Amino acid sequence: MAARYIFRLDDIAPNMHWDNYLRVRDLFDANGIRPLLGVIPDNQDPELLKFPAAESDFWDMIRGTRQKGWEVAQHGFQHQYVNQEAGLLGIARGSEFAGLPYEEQYEKLQTGRQVLQQHGIETDVFMAPSHSFDENTLRALQELGFSRVTDGFALYPYMYEEPLFVPQILATHWPMPLGVHTCCMHLNGFGEKEYQQLERFVKRYARQAIPFSDAHKYVARRWGNREFGMVIKTALEFIRKIKHALRQTSISRQPESRNEESGNAEPLLEARCSHETISHPS
Numbered sequence: 138m139a140a141r142y143i144f145r146l147d148d149i150a151p152n153m154h155w156d157n158y159l160r161v162r163d164l165f166d167a168n169g170i171r172p173l174l175g176v177i178p179d180n181q182d183p184e185l186l187k188f189p190a191a192e193s194d195f196w197d198m199i200r201g202t203r204q205k206g207w208e209v210a211q212h213g214f215q216h217q218y219v220n221q222e223a224g225l226l227g228i229a230r231g232s233e234f235a236g237l238p239y240e241e242q243y244e245k246l247q248t249g250r251q252v253l254q255q256h257g258i259e260t261d262v263f264m265a266p267s268h269s270f271d272e273n274t275l276r277a278l279q280e281l282g283f284s285r286v287t288d289g290f291a292l293y294p295y296m297y298e299e300p301l302f303v304p305q306i307l308a309t310h311w312p313m314p315l316g317v318h319t320c321c322m323h324l325n326g327f328g329e330k331e332y333q334q335l336e337r338f339v340k341r342y343a344r345q346a347i348p349f350s351d352a353h354k355y356v357a358r359r360w361g362n363r364e365f366g367m368v369i370k371t372a373l374e375f376i377r378k379i380k381h382a383l384r385q386t387s388i389s390r391q392p393e394s395r396n397e398e399s400g401n402a403e404p405l406l407e408a409r410c411s412h413e414t415i416s417h418p419s
C-alpha cells in the first residue's frame with residue numbers, strides 16, 4: 138500500500154499569521170485535504186501573541202471548519218513552556234506538561250478542555266506543544282477521555298496502553314514509500330518557499346491524503362512498526378544535526394543573509410513547536 142499522509146496545522150489560535158492560514162486553507166479546500174487543527178485553548182504564549190488577532194470571530198471560524206470535515210486537536214492549554222523537559226519522545230527541550238505532578242497536568246488539560254467545550258468544540262485528540270509529554274500526561278489524558286494522540290515514532294498508528302498514537306515524524310512534508318505519515322506545519326513560520334513546496338506536494342499526493350479520523354484503520358501491531366520508526370527518528374536526527382551544524386557555520390560567516398521568516402523550511406524531523414521555528418530556524 139502506498140504511503141498515506143495526514144496534514145496537521147499547529148498553533149492555531151486567535152493570534153496567528155492569518156494571511157498564511159487563509160492561503161493554505163484555500164489550497165486544502167481546492168484539493169480536498171481535511172487537516173487536523175491544533176487549537177490552543179487559551180493562548181498565552183508571548184511569541185504567538187505577537188501575531189495579529191483574528192478580524193472575525195475565531196471560534197466561529199473553527200466551528201465552521203468542522204462542518205467541512207476538518208478536525209480539531211487540543212493543543213496543550215496555554216502553550217507556555219514551564220521547564221526544559223523533553224518528555225517521553227525526547228524531541229525538544231521545553232514542555233507545558235512533562236515533569237509536572239499528575240494533579241497539575243490534569244488540571245491544565247481539564248481547563249483547556251472546558252475552554253474548548255465552552256466554544257462548542259469537543260475533541261478526544263491531544264497534540265502536545267513541542268511533542269513533550271510524560272506518563273502522567275498520558276494518565277491524565279486517559280482520565281479525561283482523550284483517546285488519540287498525534288505524535289510518536291512508527292510507520293503506522295499504534296496503541297500505547299490506551300491512547301491511539303498516530304505517528305508524527307516529518308516536519309512539513311516529504312514523500313515516503315509506505316506508512317502513515319503526519320505532515321506537521323507551523324504556518325506562522327511559512328514563507329513563500331515553504332508555501333510553494335506545500336502546494337507542489339499537495340497537488341501530487343492529494344489522493345494519498347487521509348483525515349486524522351481514518352488513522353485507526355491503519356493500526357499495525359506487528360513487530361517492526363515502532364522499531365522501524367525509531368530507526369527513522371535516529372537517522373533524521375543525525376541528518377538534522379549535520380544540517381544544523383552546517384547552517385550555523387554559514388550563519389556565523391554571513392549573519393546578514395539569515396531569513397527570519399523561513400522558519401519552517403526544514404523538511405525533516407520536527408524539532409520545536411513554535412518558538413524555535415519562528416525566531417530561530419533550526
Ligand SMILES: [Zn+2]
Nearest residue numbers: 148266410411
Ligand atoms: Zn505549538
